[in-house]
Amino acid sequence: METDKHIGPVLLSTDRISLSFGGVKALIDVSAAVREHEILGIIGPNGAGKTSLLNCINGVYRPQEGSITFKGKTRNRMKPHQAAGQGIARTFQNVALFRGMSTLDNIMTGRNTKVRSNILLQALWWGPAKAEELEHRAFVEQIIDFLEIQSIRKTPVGRLPYGLQKRVELGRALAAEPDLLLLDEPMAGMNVEEKEDMSRFILDVNDEFGTAIILIEHDMGVVMDICDRVVVLDFGRKIADGTPDEVRANQDVIDAYLGVSH
Amino acid sequence: MNDHVEASEQGARDTFPKILLDLAAHRADKVAIREKFLGIWQSHTWAQSLDNVRDLALGLAAHGFARGDKIAIIGDNRPHLYWAVAAAQALGGVPVPIYQDSIVEEMEYVLEHAGVRFVVAEDQEQVDKVLAVRDKVPGIELIVYKDPRGMRHYREPGLEWYEDIQKRGRDFHADKPDYFTDEVAKGRGADLGVMLYTSGTTGRPKGVMLSYDNVIFAAGVGIRHDRLTENEEVVAYLPMAWVGDHLFSYGEALCAGFTVNCPESGETVLQDLREIGPTYYFAPPRVWENILTTVMVRIEDAARVKRWLFHKFMKVAERVGERIMDGRTVGIGDRLLYGLGEILIYGPLKDNLGMSRIRVAYTAGEALGPETFSFYRSLGINIKQVYGMTEATVFVTGQSDGDVRNDTVGGALPGVEIKIGDGGEVMFRSAGVFMGYYKNDEATAEATTEDGWVHTGDAGLIDGDGHLKIIDRAKDVGALTDGTMFAPKYIENKLKFSPFVREAVAHGDARDHVTAFVNIDLDAVGNWAERRSIAYTSYTDLAARPEVYGLIREEVERVNRSLAEDDGLAGAQIRRFLILHKELDPDDNELTRTRKVRRAFVADKYKALIDGLYSDASAVDIEAEVTYEDGRKGTLKATLTIEDVTVTAPTAKAA
Numbered sequence: 001m002e003t004d005k006h007i008g009p010v011l012l013s014t015d016r017i018s019l020s021f022g023g024v025k026a027l028i029d030v031s032a033a034v035r036e037h038e039i040l041g042i043i044g045p046n047g048a049g050k051t052s053l054l055n056c057i058n059g060v061y062r063p064q065e066g067s068i069t070f071k072g073k074t075r076n077r078m079k080p081h082q083a084a085g086q087g088i089a090r091t092f093q094n095v096a097l098f099r100g101m102s103t104l105d106n107i108m109t110g111r112n113t114k115v116r117s118n119i120l121l122q123a124l125w126w127g128p129a130k131a132e133e134l135e136h137r138a139f140v141e142q143i144i145d146f147l148e149i150q151s152i153r154k155t156p157v158g159r160l161p162y163g164l165q166k167r168v169e170l171g172r173a174l175a176a177e178p179d180l181l182l183l184d185e186p187m188a189g190m191n192v193e194e195k196e197d198m199s200r201f202i203l204d205v206n207d208e209f210g211t212a213i214i215l216i217e218h219d220m221g222v223v224m225d226i227c228d229r230v231v232v233l234d235f236g237r238k239i240a241d242g243t244p245d246e247v248r249a250n251q252d253v254i255d256a257y258l259g260v261s262h
Numbered sequence: 263m264n265d266h267v268e269a270s271e272q273g274a275r276d277t278f279p280k281i282l283l284d285l286a287a288h289r290a291d292k293v294a295i296r297e298k299f300l301g302i303w304q305s306h307t308w309a310q311s312l313d314n315v316r317d318l319a320l321g322l323a324a325h326g327f328a329r330g331d332k333i334a335i336i337g338d339n340r341p342h343l344y345w346a347v348a349a350a351q352a353l354g355g356v357p358v359p360i361y362q363d364s365i366v367e368e369m370e371y372v373l374e375h376a377g378v379r380f381v382v383a384e385d386q387e388q389v390d391k392v393l394a395v396r397d398k399v400p401g402i403e404l405i406v407y408k409d410p411r412g413m414r415h416y417r418e419p420g421l422e423w424y425e426d427i428q429k430r431g432r433d434f435h436a437d438k439p440d441y442f443t444d445e446v447a448k449g450r451g452a453d454l455g456v457m458l459y460t461s462g463t464t465g466r467p468k469g470v471m472l473s474y475d476n477v478i479f480a481a482g483v484g485i486r487h488d489r490l491t492e493n494e495e496v497v498a499y500l501p502m503a504w505v506g507d508h509l510f511s512y513g514e515a516l517c518a519g520f521t522v523n524c525p526e527s528g529e530t531v532l533q534d535l536r537e538i539g540p541t542y543y544f545a546p547p548r549v550w551e552n553i554l555t556t557v558m559v560r561i562e563d564a565a566r567v568k569r570w571l572f573h574k575f576m577k578v579a580e581r582v583g584e585r586i587m588d589g590r591t592v593g594i595g596d597r598l599l600y601g602l603g604e605i606l607i608y609g610p611l612k613d614n615l616g617m618s619r620i621r622v623a624y625t626a627g628e629a630l631g632p633e634t635f636s637f638y639r640s641l642g643i644n645i646k647q648v649y650g651m652t653e654a655t656v657f658v659t660g661q662s663d664g665d666v667r668n669d670t671v672g673g674a675l676p677g678v679e680i681k682i683g684d685g686g687e688v689m690f691r692s693a694g695v696f697m698g699y700y701k702n703d704e705a706t707a708e709a710t711t712e713d714g715w716v717h718t719g720d721a722g723l724i725d726g727d728g729h730l731k732i733i734d735r736a737k738d739v740g741a742l743t744d745g746t747m748f749a750p751k752y753i754e755n756k757l758k759f760s761p762f763v764r765e766a767v768a769h770g771d772a773r774d775h776v777t778a779f780v781n782i783d784l785d786a787v788g789n790w791a792e793r794r795s796i797a798y799t800s801y802t803d804l805a806a807r808p809e810v811y812g813l814i815r816e817e818v819e820r821v822n823r824s825l826a827e828d829d830g831l832a833g834a835q836i837r838r839f840l841i842l843h844k845e846l847d848p849d850d851n852e853l854t855r856t857r858k859v860r861r862a863f864v865a866d867k868y869k870a871l872i873d874g875l876y877s878d879a880s881a882v883d884i885e886a887e888v889t890y891e892d893g894r895k896g897t898l899k900a901t902l903t904i905e906d907v908t909v910t911a912p913t914a915k916a917a
Contacts, residue, residue: 005415141300146411151529153301193890204412 007228008036010069011212012057012088012180017066019052019236026052027063028236034180039206039213041227041244043220045256048233050216051093054182057214058083058090071179085113089178091169093185099158103168106157107143110175111136143171146208147201163194170201174209181205181213187222195219199226224248232256276451277474279315279352281516283446286312289519292492295341298526298534306341308519314342314428316442319349321431322380323441325404329354329448332376332457336360336369336392337384339498339524342408342424344512346382347502351455351474352446355380358457358469359503361855362388363848365889368467370395372459376469376700377401382424385409393418451475457700458505460652461854469700470505470652479693480509480655481517483675487660488622494520494542495619499531504856505652506626510544536616543623547630548857550645552785553615554634555761559789575603576640583608583640588664608641617643624648624660626671627856629732629751631759635668647671649730653709653716654678655694659730670729680730681715687736688722689715721749738861740771746833748776750861753834756824760817761786765846767859768836769872775837777875779868780814781845787813802843802900811905814841823910832912838875839907840882842868843900849889871902880904 013033019026027049034040042050055061057068059078067074070086089110097106114136115122122129144150147167152160157168166186173181183202187195199222205211217223223230224244232240232247234256240247247253275281285294290309297304306314322333333350335357337343343359350357358376360369362384369391373381379401383389389407396402396418407413408424435442455474459467484490498511515522520542525534532553561572582596592600612618623638626648638645646661649671658680661672674680678692691714698706710716721736733739734749742748750768757766757780765781782805790813791798798804822835846852852864865872867886874882885899 138300141302145300148527150298150301150526151533207414208411 005037005207005228007038010034011036011038012068012070014053014056014063015067015069017056017063017068019049019056019061019063025236027056029066030233030236030238031066032231032238032241034212034214036179036212037206037210038229039202039215039227041223041230042214042216042233043218043223043230043247044233047235049236050233051184052236053233054090054184054214054216057180058088058182081113084176087177087179088182089173089176089180090182091166091173091184091186093188095162095165095169097157097165097169097172100156102154102156103149103152103160103171104140104144104154106168107140107171107175108136110172111140113176139177140171140175143174146174146204147171163190163197166190166194166198167201170198170205174205174211177209178211181211183213183215183217185216185218187217187219195222202226274451276478277351277446277449277453277455278477278512278516279348279446279449282308282312282315282348282352283443285516285519289492292519293521294515295344295522295524296538297341297524298530298537301526303523303537311341311345311348314345315348315352316435317428317431318345318424319352319431319445320434320442321427321429322349322355322404322406323353323445324430324434325380325427327353327355327380329445331355331380332358332378333380333382334358334360334373334376334378334392335382335502336364336388337362337382337408337502338528339500339502339507339511340384340408341524343382343384343502344498344522346406347456347508347512350380351449352442354445354449354453356454356457358459359501359508360459361461361501361503363501363855364391365849366391366394370398371466372469373399373402375466376457376459379403381405383407386412389413389416389421449474451478454697456508458503458508458652461856461858468702468705471697471700472505472655473697476655476694476696477509477513478517479677480657481513483657483677483694484509484514485518487662487675488542490514490518490520490542490622492519494518494621495523495538495540496520496542496544497523497525497531497535497538497540499525499528499534500544500546501855505656506544509656510542532616536614539616539619541619541621543617543620545623545625546627546856547625547634548628550625550630550638551634551758551761554637555783555786557611557615558761559785562789562793572607575599575607576637578603579608579640580636583642584636584666587639587642587644588666604642612641612643617641620644622646626650626656628858629755630668631755632668633759639666649732651718653696654690654692655696657692657694658688658690658718665727667729670725670731672730673728674730680724682722682724683715683717685736686721686723686733686739688718688720688730688732690718691715742770742776742834743772743774744833747831748834749831752831753778753821753825753836754859756821757817760820762790762813762817765853765859767846767861767864769865769875770834773876776834777872778818778836778839779864779871780818780839780841782810782814782841784845801845802898805841805843806900806903808903811841811903814839815905815907818907819910822907823913826910826913832910835909836907837909838904840871840875840902840904842871843884843902844886844888844898847888850887874902874904 010033016029016031018028044050056063059080187198206213230244230247232253239252240250285308291307293305294308294311295306333355335343335346347357360372381392404420406422406424406427410423451474454471456472457469459469500507511522523538525531578599582592582600585592620643623645648660650656650658657675659672660675680690683689695716719736720732721734721739722730722732724730734751738750740748748770753768754766757763762783764783767779770776796809818836818839825835826832848855881901881903883901887895888898889895
């Protein structure tokens with residue numbers, strides 16, 4: 001299908017960030033950028049620093065060196081909830097949902113950062129708080145429709161198969177209406193059909209809402225298919241950055257994946 | 263509005279657009295159709311429905327839609343697609359609903375054969391399929407899609423959003439305010455109203471042409487037979503391309519003026535059913551059996567007290583439930599017990615299934631197991647068997663209140679004549695008889711006689727009370743080498759009455775004895791296995807477990823005992839069987855879209871297995887091709903065990 005996708009200016013960039021835990025260097029001098037409306041893949045062997053990079057971006061870790069610029073603002077220190085408030089949402093390598101709560105309620109929690117009324121009014125479900133909740137519910141219903149999970153709206157997520165739980169998790173991230181979505185191995189452990197569904201939803205999210213996406217994924221087929229650009233990490237260093245075709249042809253990448261004798 | 267005046271002046275209700283004008287005039291504010299969308303049931307009145315139909319029709323007219331044009335309608339049951347049917351008819355066009363789960367090749371055949379100029383598709387998925395064949399079907403000029411999601415970057419010419427077309431329709435209406443009513447008035451009852459492609463167990467699908475008269479006649483039969491009123495609520499969830507949905511959710515809904523409810527999605531049907539509580543309900547045997555299986559599985563998992571209560575009261579219901587519904591005499595003690603059961607068990611159960619308001623429910627298509635049938639009736643759910651076919655606009659025979667027996671499909675419905683022709687074939691004649699197969703006079707001539715009778719292709723008997731009993735497809739009835747009659751479907755149905763058997767294929771024509779393929783029901787057998795701590799990884803694995811073979815062997819022996827009771831069929835007991843490693847699937851061409859076995863295809867594809875069944879082998883290797891939903895193919899290899907079964911000596915009393 002021909003598309004006329006317009007990738008915009010840089011939305012978030014890391015400038016020479018380094019992160020170490022004691023003597024272990026997780027990230028060394030990594031500079032990368034994701035543009036508006038872009039899907040950026042991050043690949044690399046196990047322990048290459050992929051998840052550490054995501055954790056720096058949404059404020060879980062604070063890099064010892066370098067800086068991160070998001071929407072033109074450079075910051076040194078940001079808490080995860082601040083990152084969320086400014087429009088960065090994420091999903092996790094392991095499912096991190098409230099297992100006893102329904103799909104609907106789980107996704108509603110994603111609206112948390114958008115709630116304006118105070119806790120007392122919310123508890124009383126009165127006046128503006130009520131109107132506001134209905135507004136949020138309407139938004140969440142659109143996400144449920146978008147992700148085609150109407151049939152599990154009221155099902156506790158603990159009872160759902162893994163593939164659907166991942167979809168609910170994506171729904172919760174979308175509920176925050178993020179400008180940047182960080183997906184940490186959204187397709188790990190899925191079968192081919194579930195992967196195809198998830199890929200479709202990621203492309204649809206990107207297309208429909210214009211959300212920029214950073215995606216960590218091990219399935220090269222998926223990464224090469226859906227990403228606009230790919231960054232390759234190896235032992236904490238960035239060894240390649242380019243379109244899927246460029247990366248595929250890059251000798252350093254081939255070496256990192258296939259292994260070479262040094 | 264002058265629209266309505268004109269229609270009522272004419273007074274004729276001989277086409278559906280005319281009936282719609284009439285309803286919009288006289289019952290403007292009554293709800294015509296609902297759809298659950300974004301978690302809420304959104305209602306549309308008859309007046310709103312008419313507005314939508316008119317806007318769409320005129321939008322199409324602005325694109326050059328001419329009388330006689332064919333318009334394909336592809337998608338789940340949605341108000342917008344029913345409106346598209348009416349819009350096409352309003353302009354004198356012919357709607358051609360297509361099964362929404364058709365794969366690309368099937369769709370290409372129908373689009374090409376029907377000569378479709380316009381397509382109304384639900385969403386991107388359906389649009390993609392149409393686009394994939396567009397260069398092979400050059401007649402398609404315009405594709406209209408309802409759901410704009412994912413469609414933003416499509417740049418193909420002739421691709422328009424439903425609401426944009428409707429907007430154009432409103433402009434058109436401002437220009438030519440009489441165009442719509444004039445076009446509607448030109449319609450006649452004898453005109454071709456709809457083309458429905460039958461899946462057919464052999465060869466290419468055939469386009470059955472039905473006139474407005476056909477559908478209005480059939481709707482009248484149904485409405486009178488079960489006293490349907492404008493207050494009925496139905497849930498439209500079976501494919502729009504199937505004649506039953508066209509009759510119940512479109513024809514009868516307009517003729518009686520009742521409300522149609524469209525579920526949120528294919529997966530939510532059972533929940534939506536519960537929210538709506540339909541009064542008039544249709545389901546093929548497969549659905550009735552699935553619901554029963556689910557209930558039984560859940561009861562087995564329930565607490566002991568509940569389980570005990572359930573079984574206790576189900577015994578009462580079994581004993582007197584049907585008698586009470588039929589208005590026969592029942593002792594006061596049993597009545598009280600049944601009443602208590604209604605409060606404790608039956609009522610809550612029916613409420614849970616969304617069946618507490620059902621006045622009448624139909625099953626048709628295949629035979630429904632007697633236990634299943636009795637289960638629902640004993641709960642007070644008035645389920646009836648109907649026998650019919652697309653070529654009859656559904657109705658041939660049906661069961662009447664108070665005269666329901668589970669071994670027949672009832673007597674001929676008013677206005678329908680039935681008889682048994684050569685070779686035991688059932689034939690019928692009525693005002694519902696189709697106009698013919700589109701562009702296939704040869705097949706039409708084969709199916710009909712000069713004096714208006716239609717061959718059903720089913721072998722059957724008419725008993726002393728005029729009730730029809732269907733045995734099998736006439737062409738499938740064969741004989742064993744010793745001359746015993748072999749009616750495969752009759753045997754397969756007996757197998758399928760077991761909750762553990764989802765599908766079965768019997769072999770035996772021109773053979774020494776009968777053998778069978780069995781498909782297990784994954785839910786029921788899976789649950790059975792779990793309760794016995796039998797571990798399995800997949801369908802294939804479960805199907806091959808020796809314990810499962812043991813379970814199925816018991817079921818086959820039960821069938822043999824039942825066959826032994828029947829004089830003519832005692833020799834046709836099953837000697838050997840095997841459990842297939844995969845479910846028979848329409849995507850692999852093994853079943854039709856309405857889930858009937860394509861016998862010849864299966865026999866050819868699994869020839870190695872049949873040869874194994876008729877050898878001394880105790881196992882046989884199979885390599886089968888499977889087609890995934892996106893059209894890719896893969897292969898599946900397995901070794902299947904073949905099991906011998908004991909046969910029962912004939913127990914029939916000499917008559």
